[in-house]
Amino acid sequence: MKAIVIGGGIVGTSCAWFLAREGHEVTLLDPREPGTGTSFGNAGILSVESCLPLARLSLLRAAPAMLLDPEGPFRLRLRHLPTLLPWLLRYVLAARPKRARQIGEALFALVGRADAAHDLVIAECGLAGLLRPTGWLKVARDARRFAAATAEEREALDRFALPYRILEREELLALEPALTPEVRRALWLTADRQVTSPLAYTRGILRDLEARGGRWLQTRAHGFRRAGDRFAGVVTEAGELEADLVVLAAGVFSRGLAAEAGFPVPLEAERGYHLMLDRNGCRLAHPVYGIEEGFLLAPIENRIRLTTGVELASPTAPPDYSWPRRLVPKARRLLPELGGGIASEWLGLRPSLPDGLPVLGRAPRIENLYLAFGHQHLGLTLGPLSGRIIADLVAGRDPGLDLSPYAADRRFF
Ligand SMILES: Cc1cc2nc3c(=O)[nH]c(=O)nc-3n(C[C@H](O)[C@H](O)[C@H](O)COP(=O)(O)OP(=O)(O)OC[C@H]3O[C@@H](n4cnc5c(N)ncnc54)[C@H](O)[C@@H]3O)c2cc1C
Incomplete structure (x- = not known):
């Protein structure tokens, strides 16, 4: 079948790859080189132990203090508040304890299956050289702060029987000598792997997709041609392309195309920055999240990538790099040998x-439209699994999990 995948991030490229692997004639549409959008700059963690919901009461309680701290992990660009309000209200409602628990279970159902999909991609695309099986560390200087910041997560890890270790200073420094001796304790998420270059990972999948006869067409999709309850084609800047099936996987930009297809979704951008910092001899071996600092430092390619928390603003608002730049002195305190x-x-x-x-599965009311977007902080982790699930649905196979929590017409709170 002629399959068109809209969006060449890790999610869309994975969907395209799994479809090509099953013999479909795949065209991947993206106006920019696949892998160079949000999938380019993440921390590279295959975060298969992430089962804490994003919306939870503890975060709501902490939000005012975080917002008042100019170096904190959460920012809201006030000018954008009116347009973000509908999203924020739903987010608050989603934090109801009972609902948050269901969301945690639905997240676990995905992350718990993510490794198997990566392993397949890694083996068939020859990407084993990009993986670092180190797990990652959440470190704190203050024992009480550590206990408070990790209590919910440890409870969830225990509930889902996911492995982790608590490390005291000596063990921690032996494992990660690049850290300051001021650190006191760490949560070590031992099952997670790290991709040493997220861009090389998506490029590797694209290379194999092309070897299987799929192609990347450098153009933007802006609409669909409908034929009854199906899409017969995708309208692009390069003209119309015929399709037997369409996958919408354009990250945050899926919102406009979903509305165009007749089902608006409350998709927003949780914006995040990175800075690539010179190592200056700092030999960091694990991604490290500073609990007091509120950001992550990850070894990526030949540098250290500082990745921030969340900035809420419109996807098109200009970047404000003053925020991540302010964090550099704190990064150097955590990793004393780091260059500035x-x-x-x-x-x-x-x-x-x-x-x-995420939204994952068949679209409402359009027979041959499939959806894979909204992967929040976990798109690298869940990209290949999303591709596997979409390929299962196209083939009429049981994807092995209940997809109703990820439906495009759910309540979103
Ligand atoms: C700072 C930061 C750190 C992160 N760390 C991690 C991590 O460690 N682990 C993890 O799992 N996740 C992490 N994430 C999240 C992860 O990066 C995202 O969830 C993921 O990249 C989303 O992938 P995507 O394919 O949905 O979107 P994207 O990568 O944004 O891809 C969407 C693509 O669609 C294209 N597109 C848009 N509109 C159109 C159109 N009309 N027609 C055709 N193409 C279109 C775009 O050009 C783009 O290439 C992090 C994110 C950030 C910001």
Whole structure:
């Protein structure tokens, strides 16, 4: 069948790959090189132990203090508040304890299956060299702060029987000597792997997709041609393309195309920045999240990538790099050997629904449209699994999990 996949991030490229693997004639549409959108600049963690919902009461309680701290992990650009309000209200409602628990279970159902999909992609695309099986660390200087900040997560890890270790200072410094001796304790998420270059990972999948006869067409999709309850084609800047099936996987930009297809979704950007910092001899071996600092430092390619928390603003608002730049002295305190030089700066748009679950599955009312977007902080983790699930649905196979929590016409809170 002629399959058109809209969006060449890790999610769309994975969908295209799984479809090509089953013999479909696949065209991947993206106006920019696949893998160079939000999928370019993440921290590279295959976060298969992430089962805490994004919306939860503890975060709501902490939000005012975080907003008042100019170096904190959460920012809201006030000018954008009116347009963000519907999303924020749903987010608050999604934090109801009972609902948050259901969302945690629906997240676990995905992350718990993510590794198997990565393993297949890694084996068939020859990407094993890009993986670092180290797990990652959440470190704190203050024991009480550590206990408070990790209590919910440890409870969830225990509930889902996911492995982790608590490390005291000596063990921690032996494992990660790049850290300051001021650190006191760490949560070590031992099952997570890290991709050493997220861009190389998506490029590797694209390369194999092309080897299987799929192609990337450098153009933007802006509409569909309908034929009854199906889409017969996709309208692009390069003209109309015929399709037997269409996958919408354009990250945060899926919102406009979903509305165009007749089902508006409350998709917004949880914006996040990165800075690439010169190592200056700092030999960081694990991604490290500073609990007091509120950001992550990850070894990526030959530098250290500082990735920030969340900035809420419209996807098209200009970047404000003053925020990540202010964090560099704190990064150097955590990793004393780190150089202060900023090699590059970047802004990415985590595509997020208010309940923190992606939209994954068949579209409402359009027989041959499939959806894979809204993967929030976990798009790298869940990209290949999303591709596997879409390929299962296209083939009429049981994807092995209940997809109703990820439906495009759910309540989102
Ligand atoms: C700072 C930061 C750190 C992160 N760290 C991690 C991490 O460690 N682990 C993890 O799992 N996740 C992480 N994430 C999240 C992850 O990066 C995202 O969830 C993921 O990249 C989303 O992938 P995507 O394919 O949906 O979107 P994108 O990568 O944004 O891809 C969407 C593509 O669609 C294209 N497009 C848009 N409109 C159209 C159109 N009309 N027609 C055709 N193409 C179109 C765009 O050009 C783009 O290439 C992080 C994110 C950020 C910002």
